[in-house]
Amino acid sequence: MPVARVRDQYHHGDLESALIATARKFTKRNGIEHLSLRKVAQEIGVSPSAAYHYFPDRDALMAAVGFSLFEELADYQERELAKITGTTAKAAKERYRALGKTYFEWAIKEPHFFNLMFSEHCLVDSKSEEKREDNRAFINLTKCLDELVSTGALEERMRGHSELLSWTVVHGATSLIVGGHLDPENYESILDDLEFSLGIRK
Amino acid sequence: MPVARVRDQYHHGDLESALIATARKFTKRNGIEHLSLRKVAQEIGVSPSAAYHYFPDRDALMAAVGFSLFEELADYQERELAKITGTTAKAAKERYRALGKTYFEWAIKEPHFFNLMFSEHCLVDSKSEEKREDNRAFINLTKCLDELVSTGALEERMRGHSELLSWTVVHGATSLIVGGHLDPENYESILDDLEFSLGIRK
DNA sequence: TGTACATCAGTGAACGCGCGTTCACTGATGTAC
DNA sequence: TGTACATCAGTGAACGCGCGTTCACTGATGTAC
Numbered sequence: 001m002p003v004a005r006v007r008d009q010y011h012h013g014d015l016e017s018a019l020i021a022t023a024r025k026f027t028k029r030n031g032i033e034h035l036s037l038r039k040v041a042q043e044i045g046v047s048p049s050a051a052y053h054y055f056p057d058r059d060a061l062m063a064a065v066g067f068s069l070f071e072e073l074a075d076y077q078e079r080e081l082a083k084i085t086g087t088t089a090k091a092a093k094e095r096y097r098a099l100g101k102t103y104f105e106w107a108i109k110e111p112h113f114f115n116l117m118f119s120e121h122c123l124v125d126s127k128s129e130e131k132r133e134d135n136r137a138f139i140n141l142t143k144c145l146d147e148l149v150s151t152g153a154l155e156e157r158m159r160g161h162s163e164l165l166s167w168t169v170v171h172g173a174t175s176l177i178v179g180g181h182l183d184p185e186n187y188e189s190i191l192d193d194l195e196f197s198l199g200i201r202k
Numbered sequence: 203m204p205v206a207r208v209r210d211q212y213h214h215g216d217l218e219s220a221l222i223a224t225a226r227k228f229t230k231r232n233g234i235e236h237l238s239l240r241k242v243a244q245e246i247g248v249s250p251s252a253a254y255h256y257f258p259d260r261d262a263l264m265a266a267v268g269f270s271l272f273e274e275l276a277d278y279q280e281r282e283l284a285k286i287t288g289t290t291a292k293a294a295k296e297r298y299r300a301l302g303k304t305y306f307e308w309a310i311k312e313p314h315f316f317n318l319m320f321s322e323h324c325l326v327d328s329k330s331e332e333k334r335e336d337n338r339a340f341i342n343l344t345k346c347l348d349e350l351v352s353t354g355a356l357e358e359r360m361r362g363h364s365e366l367l368s369w370t371v372v373h374g375a376t377s378l379i380v381g382g383h384l385d386p387e388n389y390e391s392i393l394d395d396l397e398f399s400l401g402i403r404k
Numbered sequence: 405t406g407t408a409c410a411t412c413a414g415t416g417a418a419c420g421c422g423c424g425t426t427c428a429c430t431g432a433t434g435t436a437c
Numbered sequence: 438t439g440t441a442c443a444t445c446a447g448t449g450a451a452c453g454c455g456c457g458t459t460c461a462c463t464g465a466t467g468t469a470c
Contacts, residue, residue, distance in 0.1 A: 010464060011413060031322065036456060047415050049458080058457065120233065120317065124382040161395040164375070164384075168392055169367060172374020180326040182366075190370055193363040197399040212431060213446060238423065249448050251426080260424065412466070419459080426452080433445070 016054040018044050023065045031112040032062060032121060059121060066122035069113050074136035077102045081140065089151035093200060096144045100170045100191050103137075107174045114178055141166060148200065158198050169194045218256040220246050225267045233314040234264060234323060261323060268324035271315050276338035279304045283342065291353035295402060298346045302372045302393050305339075309376045316380055343368060350402065360400050371396045 012018060022040045037058050041048040055061045080102045084094045107114035116122065145162050148154035154162065173190045176182040195201075214220060224242045239260050243250040257263045282304045286296045309316035318324065347364050350356035356364065375392045378384035397403075 010415090011466080015413080033322075037458090038456065048456095049416080049460085050414055052458075053413060115322065118377065118381045118383070120235075120381075122381070158399070161398050164388060164392045165371060165395045165399060167384075168374035168378065169370045170374070171378055172370035172372070173366070175320065175377055176370065176373055179320045179322075179324070181320070182369075186366060190366045193367045196363050197360070197367060212448090213433080217446080239425090240423065250424080251449080252447055254425075255446060407470090408468100410466105410468085413463100414465090415461105415463075417460090417462105419457105421456085423454085423456095424452105427450095428448105429450105430446100430448075432447090433443105435441100435443085437440090 012044070012046060012050075015044070015046065015050060018046075019051055019054060019061060020064050020068060023061055024068070027062075027065060027112050027116055028110055029112075032116050032119065035062065037061065062116070062121045066116050066119070069117050071136070073103070073106050073117075074140070076106055077137060077140055081144075087147075087151065089148075089153040092144070092147040092151045093153050093195075096148055096166075096195075096200070097191065099141060099144055100166070100194075103170050104174045104177070104187055107178050108184065111178045114174070118175065138167065153200055155199050162198050165198070166194065214246070214248060214252075217246070217248065217252060220248075221253055221256060221263060222266050222270060225263055226270070229264075229267060229314050229318055230312055231314075234318050234321060237264065239263065264318070264323045268318045268321070271319050273338070275305070275308050275319075276342070278308055279339060279342055283346075289349075289353065291350075291355040294346070294349040294353045295355050295397075298350055298368075298397075298402070299393065301343060301346055302368070302396075305372050306376045306379070306389055309380050310386065313380050316376070320377065340369065355402055357401050364400050367400070368396065 019040060022043050023035060026035050026040060026043075037051050038048045040061070041051055051061065055064065077099060080098050081095055084091055084098060142163065145154065145159060145166070148162075149156055149159050169190065173182065173187055177184050177187060221242060224245050225237060228237050228242060228245075239253055240250045242263070243253055253263065257266065279301060282300050283297055286293055286300060344365065347356065347361060347368070350364075351358055351361050371392065375384065375389055379386050379389060
């Protein structure tokens with residue numbers, strides 16, 4: 001919170017962040033469908049029109065929430081990865097697992113967040129630079145796979161095939177489960193299947 | 203269209219189907235977000251309240267549209283599969299490919315449909331029997347994989363790992379691409395990676 | 405240090421809207437006798 | 438074959454609502470001199 005906290009009621013101080021944070025809170029509880037600018041403004045204690053100094057429209061606010069969630073997911077993954085130290089094949093395998101598990105746990109814990117992130121509101125022109133929003137998570141995956149190779153846990157000839165395969169399996173299983181089309185109990189065994197197919201042995 | 207077509211204006215004849223069909227049409231064009239009962243009723247030429255004889259509420263109509271789309275997807279897949287005849291390994295591989303490609307093509311052609319199908323509106327209790335909605339597509343996959351094994355294109359030891367892996371890769375890649383998080387050009391090579399990892403050789 | 409002024413960050417009222425849903429109703433239909 | 442009546446499948450008006458957005462505005466702040 002910025003300096004001018006007490007003596008200032010008229011100027012909020014950091015309304016943009018507050019809008020995103022509050023929109024986030026509502027999304028977490030009820031999903032995007034029930035998110036309205038007016039409710040967000042009211043919760044903050046500000047008039048609805050104030051939001052228009054920061055976002056051109058409602059959609060822009062929702063997109064801002066979505067993009068901030070991608071950052072948070074990456075933060076969470078990196079925190080969990082950091083807990084697993086060591087340069088052995090075993091450690092590398094554990095980190096690879098952790099990457100898949102954190103993605104899933106994040107989604108299951110806050111399905112409304114996951115839905116927003118991959119909804120039309122965060123739809124990104126596939127030619128634009130903005131696809132980098134995903135990139136932190138993808139870079140983590142890249143690193144993990146490189147480590148698997150350098151520690152001998154993954155054969156070099158599988159490396160090229162492993163990247164998009166890991167990505168799509170983890171995302172696909174997670175979103176099918178979040179959508180209720182697959183039982184959560186299958187998730188671990190899907191990761192097993194993935195590792196097995198890539199030739200990563202226990 | 204039923205018999206009493208001309209002499210009857212008051213009774214529509216098959217309003218339930220008309221509601222679904224029209225809701226489908228609107229969804230195709232604009233997505234679920236902009237679908238309203240009133241517009242659907244108006245398009246059909248019926249009062250909004252008439253819909254309540256067939257659906258308890260708006261959500262129920264949207265869910266009905268969604269579930270009918272699962273059927274259509276399966277129909278489409280089966281039509282495409284039927285075009286590839288033969289009991290050779292080559293034919294089995296082609297059918298397996300076709301399964302993955304039709305899923306993707308369906309989604310790309312009508313992204314609003316795909317989004318509805320995997321949205322919260324078609325969220326299904328994962329314990330309920332209704333998960334069979336997916337089943338026809340899954341049964342097709344099962345058959346394809348069995349053929350791959352019986353023709354020698356897929357090793358028996360990979361069979362168990364192939365089912366959920368194929369499913370999640372295809373769904374994951376498709377939904378990432380539809381969501382703009384992955385370039386469509388990657389799709390074919392992801393299928394290549396999948397086949398390669400399962401030991402299916404060209 | 406004081407003042408004038410541009411700019412920033414809000415207010416609050418209003419517009420205009422379409423929405424989902426309810427309710428008492430009526431026209432059409434099918435059926436038992 | 439004709440009639441009474443239950444049931445089915447619609448109407449249409451109304452309720453009550455919250456919504457996104459615009460607009461002219463004003464209070465607070467920062468800055469140049």
